Amino acid sequence: MPATGNGDILILGEAPGENEDQQNTQFIGDTGKLLRSVIPGREFDRLVWQNTVRCRPPDNRDPTPRETHACSLYLERDIAEHKIKAVLGVGGVPLRRYLDGSNITRIHGTKFPVQIGEHTLWYFPVLHPSFVLRGGGDRSTAYPVFRADIKSFFKQVDKWPKPTIASISKDDVLLPQSAKEALSIIERMREPLGVDIETSALRPHLVGAKIITAAISDGKLTCAWPVEHPEHTTDWGLDLLLYATSAFRWIAHNAAFEYSWFVSSARQRSIDYEPASFDDTMAQVRLYHERETLLDLNIASRIHLGVAIKGLTGVSAKQIMAYPLADVLPYNGLDALASALIFRKLDGKVKKEPYQRILDSVVSTSEMELAGLPIDLEKAKLLDIKWADKAIQAEAAAKTIYEVRTFEQARQTEWRISAPDDVGIALAEYGRLELKKTKGGKQYSTDDQELHKASPDHPLIKAVLEFRNAAKMRSTYISPILAAPALHIDGLLHPGYTTMLTATLRLSSESPNIQNYPKRTKEGRELREMVVASSGLLLVSFDFKQLEVRIEACAARDNALCSSIIRGEDIHAIWRDKILDIYPDYWERLVEKSGESEEKAILKAGRDVIKSDFVFASFYGATVGSCAERTGLPFPIMQEVSNEFWGMFSGVRAWIKGQRREYADTGSVRTLTGLMRHQILPGNEVINTPIQGTAAAVVLEAQNTMSQMALKERDPFLHPRINIHDDLTFLLPDDERLPQYIKLIGETMVKCRFDWQIVPLAVDCTIGTDWANMEYVSSFTGDYVR
DNA sequence: CATCCCCGCGCG
DNA sequence: AAAGCGCGCGGGGATG
Numbered sequence: 001m002p003a004t005g006n007g008d009i010l011i012l013g014e015a016p017g018e019n020e021d022q023q024n025t026q027f028i029g030d031t032g033k034l035l036r037s038v039i040p041g042r043e044f045d046r047l048v049w050q051n052t053v054r055c056r057p058p059d060n061r062d063p064t065p066r067e068t069h070a071c072s073l074y075l076e077r078d079i080a081e082h083k084i085k086a087v088l089g090v091g092g093v094p095l096r097r098y099l100d101g102s103n104i105t106r107i108h109g110t111k112f113p114v115q116i117g118e119h120t121l122w123y124f125p126v127l128h129p130s131f132v133l134r135g136g137g138d139r140s141t142a143y144p145v146f147r148a149d150i151k152s153f154f155k156q157v158d159k160w161p162k163p164t165i166a167s168i169s170k171d172d173v174l175l176p177q178s179a180k181e182a183l184s185i186i187e188r189m190r191e192p193l194g195v196d197i198e199t200s201a202l203r204p205h206l207v208g209a210k211i212i213t214a215a216i217s218d219g220k221l222t223c224a225w226p227v228e229h230p231e232h233t234t235d236w237g238l239d240l241l242l243y244a245t246s247a248f249r250w251i252a253h254n255a256a257f258e259y260s261w262f263v264s265s266a267r268q269r270s271i272d273y274e275p276a277s278f279d280d281t282m283a284q285v286r287l288y289h290e291r292e293t294l295l296d297l298n299i300a301s302r303i304h305l306g307v308a309i310k311g312l313t314g315v316s317a318k319q320i321m322a323y324p325l326a327d328v329l330p331y332n333g334l335d336a337l338a339s340a341l342i343f344r345k346l347d348g349k350v351k352k353e354p355y356q357r358i359l360d361s362v363v364s365t366s367e368m369e370l371a372g373l374p375i376d377l378e379k380a381k382l383l384d385i386k387w388a389d390k391a392i393q394a395e396a397a398a399k400t401i402y403e404v405r406t407f408e409q410a411r412q413t414e415w416r417i418s419a420p421d422d423v424g425i426a427l428a429e430y431g432r433l434e435l436k437k438t439k440g441g442k443q444y445s446t447d448d449q450e451l452h453k454a455s456p457d458h459p460l461i462k463a464v465l466e467f468r469n470a471a472k473m474r475s476t477y478i479s480p481i482l483a484a485p486a487l488h489i490d491g492l493l494h495p496g497y498t499t500m501l502t503a504t505l506r507l508s509s510e511s512p513n514i515q516n517y518p519k520r521t522k523e524g525r526e527l528r529e530m531v532v533a534s535s536g537l538l539l540v541s542f543d544f545k546q547l548e549v550r551i552e553a554c555a556a557r558d559n560a561l562c563s564s565i566i567r568g569e570d571i572h573a574i575w576r577d578k579i580l581d582i583y584p585d586y587w588e589r590l591v592e593k594s595g596e597s598e599e600k601a602i603l604k605a606g607r608d609v610i611k612s613d614f615v616f617a618s619f620y621g622a623t624v625g626s627c628a629e630r631t632g633l634p635f636p637i638m639q640e641v642s643n644e645f646w647g648m649f650s651g652v653r654a655w656i657k658g659q660r661r662e663y664a665d666t667g668s669v670r671t672l673t674g675l676m677r678h679q680i681l682p683g684n685e686v687i688n689t690p691i692q693g694t695a696a697a698v699v700l701e702a703q704n705t706m707s708q709m710a711l712k713e714r715d716p717f718l719h720p721r722i723n724i725h726d727d728l729t730f731l732l733p734d735d736e737r738l739p740q741y742i743k744l745i746g747e748t749m750v751k752c753r754f755d756w757q758i759v760p761l762a763v764d765c766t767i768g769t770d771w772a773n774m775e776y777v778s779s780f781t782g783d784y785v786r
Numbered sequence: 787c788a789t790c791c792c793c794g795c796g797c798g
Numbered sequence: 799a800a801a802g803c804g805c806g807c808g809g810g811g812a813t814g
Contacts, residue, residue, distance in 0.1 A: 136799090416809095416810085418808090418809060418810080419809075419810055419811090420792090420793055420794070420809090420810080421793090421810075421811085422810095438792080438793070438794095439792090439793090442792075442793095443792080443793075445793090445794095446793085446794080447793080447794055447795080448794080448795080468794075468795080469795090471808085471809085472794090472795065472796075472807090472808075475807080475808055475809085476795090476796070476806090476807055476808065477796085501805090502804065502805065503803090503804070503805095504803090504804065506798085506804065506805075507805095508804090508805050508806070509805085509806075510805095510806060510807085511806095511807095512806085512807080513796085513797080513805080513806045513807065514797095515796095515797055515798075515805075515806080516795085516796040516797035516798085516805075516806065516807085517796075517797075518796060518797080519796090519797070519798095520796090520797085524796080547798095548798085612798085612802095613802095616798095616802070616803085617802045617803090618802080619802080620802035620803055621802055621803085622801085622802040622803095623800095623801065623802090625801080626801060626802075627802090629801095630802095682800085682803095683800090684801095684802050684803065685802090685803065685804090687802080687803080688802070688803035688804075689803080689804095691803085692798090692803065692804060693804095695798090696804095724797070724798065725797080725798040725804085725805090726798065727798080
């Protein structure tokens with residue numbers, strides 16, 4: 001099938017459909033209609049239409065790579081003939097042809113250079129109209145993104161510079177043999193310097209972790225040298241690295257990694273070291289692309305430099321220790337080079353405020369990771385025994401139950417209490433319970449709620465839930481603490497944090513995830529006793545009060561909500577009390593749900609339920625039915641409460657509507673701090689993203705401020721030690737200085753730092769010798785502009 | 787053996 | 799079809 005049309009822009013589809021095949025032309029039918037409907041009319045006479053594969057594959061399947069390849073010669077000819085300057089690539093099939101391993105839902109709307117035959121041109125991927133049609137056409141959640149990308153393509157295509165592909169080769173990497181030689185190369189470079197290191201382990205505090213090689217590049221000159229590589233250890237490698245990164249501004253792809261290795265290596269050797277100011281290409285890329293992922297240096301280099309940097313050496317980062325030094329050095333050097341070049345491409349092209357916040361968080365978060373947390377090993381051992389015992393008992397009890405014995409006899413296999421599949425089959429097929437199927441329809445649903453609904457006091461269900469709970473306590477929360485002393489050189493617990501991974505730029509924590517240690521039930525909270533203050537210190541937590549509600553109030557500028565906050569009302573407690581007034585029977589449900597017996601504790605648990613399952617849920621778009629199910633309130637009661645709620649907060653309701661409109665118009669949403677998110681978003685994420693993202697920025701700003709103060713004053717107590725989204729925890733001296741520290745931190749955290757703030761921020765301060773038994777000491781409320 | 791997904795569940 | 803959002807982790811199972 002020949003190309004249709006005449007002009008300098010190629011619309012490149014996947015493959016002809018049936019009608020298109022018969023009529024010998026591209027993009028007819030519904031998909032073509034939808035595509036044409038979003039292309040500005042004046043552009044039509046410059047369009048050339050063609051498909052990646054020129055013949056229709058049977059049954060409308062995706063073309064194979066071989067078929068795609070076979071047609072590429074024709075495509076080259078079309079491009080040369082029409083002097084095509086840019087390709088609007090429609091859907092995932094042509095995208096994968098030019099950017100291997102990428103995903104259209106992640107990369108739509110991003111131009112990158114491609115080499116097709118002799119020609120270098122821009123490729124701009126957009127969603128496929130058939131994907132949009134499947135989701136409901138112009139009512140689909142994908143439609144705003146589809147339309148916005150195509151509009152922006154035509155708006156910008158004539159302003160784009162000529163695409164270029166960086167000429168990079170591993171022969172560019174110089175291999176100095178001495179400190180003197182390396183220094184003379186580095187001194188010929190121009191700031192800022194791209195820097196990259198290869199290491200034997202992911203984190204510097206792990207036992208046996210070493211920097212094996214290092215590399216520096218300014219985009220023209222690049223050099224790489226061994227530090228502590230098994231083949232060759234230099235006595236100058238580390239010193240040179242520390243010198244260069246303290247004397248010159250530097251750039252890294254994920255600077256937190258480099259920062260924590262540099263600082264940690266210096267401190268371990270008692271070297272006085274202060275890193276120079278730095279930039280982070282991962283942060284640039286994260287903000288430039290306005291969506292999560294797309295962080296990988298290889299993809300970034302492919303998009304921004306035209307070269308997949310990792311493909312040039314054939315070294316795999318995951319098994320770096322398996323390669324000879326002669327392979328590692330060029331690999332290391334090219335990463336530094338790519339980082340230096342990407343920085344220069346993106347410098348000045350990302351929003352300053354969010355970018356600076358990420359750079360600051362590199363320091364504060366690295367310091368948090370490096371500092372680690374003291375643990376009580378004896379307590380951990382006791383808890384391990386306690387929960388192991390509970391697990392054994394629950395499993396033994398389950399094994400005697402009729403359904404399980406029948407399961408094992410009938411199937412002649414052992415019934416496994418930890419396999420949801422076995423649990424479902426035993427209950428539904430060898431017992432008489434009705435269980436829903438899971439989302440994929442593959443198994444019986446056996447989650448807590450479903451089992452409880454099926455039969456609240458079935459002995460097998462009780463045993464399974466007890467076992468699951470005990471197993472989770474041990475494997476997820478206790479065992480990482482037991483393992484910590486053998487893993488880390490200082491014997492402390494070092495949860496790791498990532499700063500750029502999440503959709504809203506919240507931090508996330510891993511190994512272990514310190515952000516999800518149990519808190520809501522008494523029994524679960526006991527696990528927090530494993531995290532303790534070292535002697536002479538106290539754990540001191542500062543928790544932002546109702547942070548997301550305050551932000552939604554600012555975003556919506558809702559009078560009722562703002563006034564309620566300014567009056568200092570506890571909105572979750574108020575709605576809990578309203579509900580208990582209307583429906584006193586709910587008390588029993590709260591008693592059962594919380595497992596508490598004291599009135600105060602039950603009220604607190606009730607507040608938490610209403611907070612997460614009604615107030616927050618409603619603010620983020622939950623339906624009345626879902627709120628009713630989650631809180632355990634009867635539907636009519638929930639309906640009544642909900643009506644009153646929205647009557648009161650009509651401003652929030654209007655803001656929610658406005659958010660949906662903004663997404664429909666632009667395919668993007670933004671936080672109050674200017675962080676954009678441009679990707680396919682289901683309706684309720686459109687609401688959640690601005691709120692959660694703004695809250696994350698507020699907390700990060702406080703974290704960064706405290707950390708900067710700690711470095712400036714040379715007072716390590718001021719470094720936050722834990723970040724849990726609305727909570728910063730510190731380890732402070734338990735002496736006469738404590739009140740001043742608390743006052744300083746509390747007042748700093750609630751300071752008004754944003755022009756959109758029309759209600760105050762507030763924090764509650766709690767202290768304890770362990771992380772479970774924290775007592776309230778004071779609150780701080782900040783200023784605000786109204 | 788490594789890697790991915792599913793399921794379930796802890797936190798904000 | 800969508801059902802509040804955001805995370806990480808462990809066990810089981812399928813895949814290569």
